[in-house]
Amino acid sequence: MRVGRSSYRAVSWHLESGGVQWVEQRLLPHRFEQVVSRNPEDVAVAIESMQVRGAPTIGATAAYGLALAWKEGKERFNEFWLPRFRATRPTAVNLFHACDVMQLYSEQNPTITQMIERAGAYADAEVMANRKIGACLAEFLAVGERRILTHCNAGWLAAVDWGTATSGIYHLAHAGENPFVWVDETRPRLQGARLTAWELNQEGIDCRIQADGAAAWMMAQGRVDAIVVGADRIAANGDVANKIGTYALSLAAKEHGVPMYVAAPSSTFDPACLKGSNIPIEEREGSELLEMDGMDRAGSIQQIRIAATGVVANNPAFDVTPFGNITAVVSELGVWQP
Numbered sequence: 290m291r292v293g294r295s296s297y298r299a300v301s302w303h304l305e306s307g308g309v310q311w312v313e314q315r316l317l318p319h320r321f322e323q324v325v326s327r328n329p330e331d332v333a334v335a336i337e338s339m340q341v342r343g344a345p346t347i348g349a350t351a352a353y354g355l356a357l358a359w360k361e362g363k364e365r366f367n368e369f370w371l372p373r374f375r376a377t378r379p380t381a382v383n384l385f386h387a388c389d390v391m392q393l394y395s396e397q398n399p400t401i402t403q404m405i406e407r408a409g410a411y412a413d414a415e416v417m418a419n420r421k422i423g424a425c426l427a428e429f430l431a432v433g434e435r436r437i438l439t440h441c442n443a444g445w446l447a448a449v450d451w452g453t454a455t456s457g458i459y460h461l462a463h464a465g466e467n468p469f470v471w472v473d474e475t476r477p478r479l480q481g482a483r484l485t486a487w488e489l490n491q492e493g494i495d496c497r498i499q500a501d502g503a504a505a506w507m508m509a510q511g512r513v514d515a516i517v518v519g520a521d522r523i524a525a526n527g528d529v530a531n532k533i534g535t536y537a538l539s540l541a542a543k544e545h546g547v548p549m550y551v552a553a554p555s556s557t558f559d560p561a562c563l564k565g566s567n568i569p570i571e572e573r574e575g576s577e578l579l580e581m582d583g584m585d586r587a588g589s590i591q592q593i594r595i596a597a598t599g600v601v602a603n604n605p606a607f608d609v610t611p612f613g614n615i616t617a618v619v620s621e622l623g624v625w626q627p
């Protein structure tokens with residue numbers, strides 16, 4: 290059975306146990322496992338440790354975690370849990386958007402059931418937005434030989450369900466356009482090689498994993514018809530924060546005349562952030578560059594160290610692409626072009 294889009298959600302409410310359920314993305318593509326917890330701290334840790342990741346999924350996970358935390362009372366909700374979830378990761382504005390939504394709703398003194406329903410409505414809205422994005426994006430991606438390059442993972446795992454950047458590819462495929470996808474492996478956490486390739490294989494969409502450094506060369510050889518990526522925060526001037534490596538893609542795209550699209554729901558827009566240089570860029574542990582999660586030949590998940598020595602300079606998880614480098618930003622509310 291196909292695992293993924295619409296058969297599962299990256300995060301959801303687990304009715305039987307009264308807890309939050311999420312796909313443990315660090316185990317993919319080796320194992321598909323879901324975690325369930327009734328402890329809001331486990332949910333916060335799931336965001337920090339990237340068990341769940343991807344801007345809309347992070348937001349929905351925080352919404353469910355806060356609904357869970359509501360059972361501890363309004364004071365602890367406001368004094369501890371809201372700051373706790375807001376501190377999990379700094380760049381994806383969806384996290385803060387979700388916290389604001391849940392905080393505003395809590396001021397009506399809802400029941401726990403109502404808070405859970407509000408979190409569910411938040412997640413549903415993200416999925417509906419993604420479906421609208423996909424339909425619009427597909428029209429832009431139906432160019433040339435439909436050879437599309439993507440970076441990191443902006444599929445259903447990153448966006449609760451359906452996906453943002455990848456939903457346009459799904460639409461193309463279901464329209465019989467036979468897209469081919471160059472999947473940047475996306476060092477250091479390999480969201481492309483581990484997650485996007487897995488999602489596309491589950492959908493039967495032809496794709497090839499490539500080194501991040503190969504992307505510009507594919508464009509130079511005329512083998513890329515369009516680029517589509519997700520986003521973690523879009524500033525008021527259209528500058529886009531996305532996975533590290535996106536800015537370099539935009540430079541190569543401009544050089545080689547390849548259109549580059551950013552797909553994001555309106556919850557990723559941050560009008561209070563006037564320009565890209567104001568976007569907080571997450572700096573993660575340097576060890577992520579020197580270690581990898583993998584599976585040995587016996588089938589057990591191992592963390593291997595890929596460099597015995599070496600001091601890591603830095604490990605920014607995101608970069609900022611100027612709006613002028615982007616062909617169009619596609620959201621459920623419409624298309625925004627420089």
Ligand SMILES: CSC[C@H]1O[C@H](OP(=O)(O)O)[C@H](O)[C@@H]1O
Pocket residue numbers: 342343344345440441442443444447448453454480518519520521531532533606
């Ligand atoms: C649909 S948002 C996906 C977005 O989030 C990823 O970051 P991370 O895996 O660190 O959460 C990456 O920037 C993707 O483009």
